[in-house]
Amino acid sequence: MKTLTLLRHAKSGWDDPVARDFDRPLNPKGQRAAAMMGRHLRAEGLAFDHVLASPAVRVVETLAQVATGYGSDLAPHWDQRLYLASAATLLDLVHELPAGADSVLVSGHNPGLEELVLLLSAESDLRLSVEQKYPTATLAEMRFDVADWGDVKPGRGELVRFTRPRDLDPTLGPDYN
Template identity: 75%
Template sequence: MKTLTLLRHAKSGWDDPVARDFDRPLNPKGQRAAAMVGRHMRALGLGFDHVAASPAVRVIETLAQVAAGYGRDLAPEWDQRLYLASAATLLDLVHELPEGADRVLLVGHNPGLEELVLLLADGGGALREAVETKFPTASLAELRFGDVAWEAISGGSAALARFIRPRDLDSSLGPDTP
C-alpha cells in the first residue's frame, strides 16, 4: 500500500520585512505548531521512505521544527517545483515518486496541497469536509492508496485516513481571534 502524507508549512511572519515571499520565515506560533505536529507524528508512529519539500524558507524552518518534535531529521529532497505548486504540478510530482518509496511526505504550500487532497480523496466524510473548509498552516493530511504504482495515481483513488490541524492538538494554536 502507498501512503502519501501532505504537510503545509507552518504559520509564517508577514510582519518580517523580506524582499521576496520565498524568504518569509516562520513566526513564533508557527514554530510552536510545527514542533507540536512533529511530536504528534512521532506519537502516531509515522515514518517515511521519501520526503520532498519546497525550498522556501518557511518550509525549511517548518521541517526543522517538525524534526525537533519528531526526534530525528527527515532528510528532505528539496524540489523547487513544490514552491507554490498547483494541484496539477503536485500530481505530476507524485507520478515521479520513486517506486521503492511506499510512505512519502510532501511539504509545501496552499492552495495546491488542499486541492490535491480534494482531487485524490474518494467520497465525502467528515475529514474531507474539514479539508474543504480549510487546510490551515502546519496541517497534515494522510492519503492511502491500494497496491498501485505512483505513476498510476489518479483522482478519487485514495482514502483520506487522517487530517490533523495544529488546533486539534493544542487549542492555543487555532485561529487568532480579534
C-alpha cells in the same frame, strides 16, 4: 499500498520585512505548531521512506521544527517545483516518486496541497473538513491501493488523517495569538 502525507508549512511571519515571498520565515506560533506536529508524528508512529519539500524558507523552517519534535532528521529532498505548486504540478510530482518509497511526506504550500487532497480523495467526513479549510501546519494522510505512484488517480485515495495544530493544542488555533 502507498501512503501520501501532505504537510502545509507552518504560520509564517508577514511582519518580517523580506524582499521576496520565498524568503518569509516562520513566526513564533508557527515554530510551536511545527514542533507540536513533529511530536504528533512520533506519537502516532508515522515514518517516511521519502520526504519531498519546497525549498521556501517557511517550509525549510517548518521541517526543521517538525524534525525537532519528531526527534529525527527527515532528510528532505528539496524541489523548486513545489514552491506554490498547483494541484496538477503536485500530482505530476507524486507520479514521479521513487517506486521503492511506500510512505512519502510532501511539504509545501496552499492552495495546491488542499486542492490535491480534494482531487485525490474520495468523499468522506474528513474530506469535508479539508473543504472548509486547510490551515497552516496541518497534516493530511491519504492511502492508495496501488503498487506504483504512477497509478495514483483522482478520487481513488482514502483520506485517513486530517490533523490541524489546534486539534493537538487549542492555543495554536485561530482564536489565540
